[in-house]
Amino acid sequence: MGDSLIWLSVLVSPQCFIQYICMNNIVRSDCMAATIKDVAKLAEVSISTVSRVINESKPVSPEARRRVLKAIEDLGYKPNEIARSLVTKKSNLIGVIVDDIGNSYVAQIVRGIEEIGRMYKYDILLCSSYGNEESELRFMQLLMQKQVEGMIIVSEIETKKITESVKKYKIPFVYLNRFYDILQTPTVTLDNELASIIMVKHLLELGHKNILYISNGNNIERTIEKYKVKGYKETVNNAGLTPIIYNVNGYKIEDAYNAGSEIINIIKNNNITAIYCCQDELAIGLINYLYDNNIKVPDELSVVGYGDIGISSIYRPKLTTIKEPYYDLGAVAIRRILKELKGESIDEQTIKLPVQLIIRESAVQMKN
Amino acid sequence: MGDSLIWLSVLVSPQCFIQYICMNNIVRSDCMAATIKDVAKLAEVSISTVSRVINESKPVSPEARRRVLKAIEDLGYKPNEIARSLVTKKSNLIGVIVDDIGNSYVAQIVRGIEEIGRMYKYDILLCSSYGNEESELRFMQLLMQKQVEGMIIVSEIETKKITESVKKYKIPFVYLNRFYDILQTPTVTLDNELASIIMVKHLLELGHKNILYISNGNNIERTIEKYKVKGYKETVNNAGLTPIIYNVNGYKIEDAYNAGSEIINIIKNNNITAIYCCQDELAIGLINYLYDNNIKVPDELSVVGYGDIGISSIYRPKLTTIKEPYYDLGAVAIRRILKELKGESIDEQTIKLPVQLIIRESAVQMKN
DNA sequence: CTGAAAGCGCTAACAC
């Protein structure tokens, strides 16, 4: 009886030992990640010490540090960011709600956001709303639940609801809108008026006197289109000339193509020699129409666009246009958020980014 | 003395009450989100009950439910997903590492991933590696720390390191590579061989006998280009004709433009009437060169591409090409991950998606 | 310098 008891105790002990190893090393590393506890156990220190060497938050003796580092290495330990976030209340997440990541300009913006965010160890949580206001609202809530520290909304719709509801979330956010003019909320926009001024001046310098502006705005007042129109009118007026504006219904290549014959009439009646379109798509559609009707661009007529969409540099003739710095737009937006997160004051409500004139082939010097 | 004691107790009591309210309602709702505790307190139930009504995990009496719902409403309470993730070990996050979100095809893939993921309540954590292998590895680690449940890598580089190191992370992942042929790892690809067969057959049906293939591959063996070449050769051979292949150095518009004169020689020497380019960019560069050298496409020569990049439908002549379903690629990739996450078995290692022939204007019936 | 212990906000046994 005494013997068997001894046997038992000898048997139990190694079993427990094996169990212990399994729970904390073998099994762990096989099906789930090692935790700070495992590291502490292996290094024979407390979890606080492990935490200290990971975060370098407090001095740790060289010996302890060595052991901890070794244990981390051996276990392939990586801190669980979720747990860390819970206690520090820092998710290092920025929520980004876009209209459609498939739009190339949107992708450029996101690229800027992501690249700069990354530099400051922020990750991007991406949502596409596809222009649906309800989705935007739902995503905002969802992102809040995921504890994002800031939010950037890249939208194409004018949504008072969004900008209002965002105010109740007490986190930094920036609203990027390509079409609408929303001044009540922090935003980063492009200097569209300056863009128009630069473009019209360029055309003027090429010797053009009668410059037609093709707009796509009906209800211009709340959109940024009004700034482009303003810049155009101003510059033409200042040159002592008369602005002429034609409104196309829509913003697609076909839309301009379909308006082609009407535009040709205007050209003839007003002796137009240069056309400034409010979007590249319209310029291309128009040039296509002109080409199909034997009017050569730029030989007989100069046509310029706005936006520098991907096709513009490949299209023949290569389009003279205005390049909008979408990457920078994203970069500035997130910088602004990061700044606010650091507690620095945001001086200006709205930041205006400069645009760039890209001179290519579709507009040339007037021959007289 | 007795009086003042009574006074004191009367005074203290309301103060405590006010303090209590402040801590759990006023102050809270002003600077930080309400927690489950606040809801429980307001509704006068335990936190478990609150949890139960939120998750509908267990029956709750109508009365308690009503009170909880009201408290949630009043406090604007939203569960903290981070805390929830920590205990449930479900982050509802899918990590996506892309080469460059600025590439339009990459954006399309991400669009597919995002849209389908969203349907199953998964969020996308996005990283751009810009083709840097080290970044990819670093992001993989970072995403693991963020506890993503699955990972999709959209890369343009051939990275054995990546595919190997991904194996140590025990989570579902899919590797999407546009150029390289990596069979050791789960992937979703396009049926490039079939694409070539379809395209060459189309050209054959148009009456073309001498079809030149423009490839961009030097070291073709490890890339998917070999499948395109295979499909081309096979189909031409089966028609009793002779394949002719020209290799362009590079994959950009200029690269094909610069190879223009050499290609024209081949055309003349071999009586070529149709050219099949392995990428749209090359087709466009070539057509530009031909145009500049007074060879009309498609009147004198048919030229087709591969990829259906954005420009292809706008370019004149509109390019006949192969459309790759990038959106679907992303959608299938995430579906596969979701499936694996649900514990369903993944039958095939590699999924091949069909491509689509887009007939436009750049290739026409032979006139004889 | 180090460890014990509290707690972030939540879920999930476990008792009642």
Place this chain on the structure above:
DNA sequence: GTGTTAGCGCTTTCAG
């Protein structure tokens, strides 16, 4: 049906 309690993996006092 409901409340109590023990964690999830981590950081951060607070004592020693």
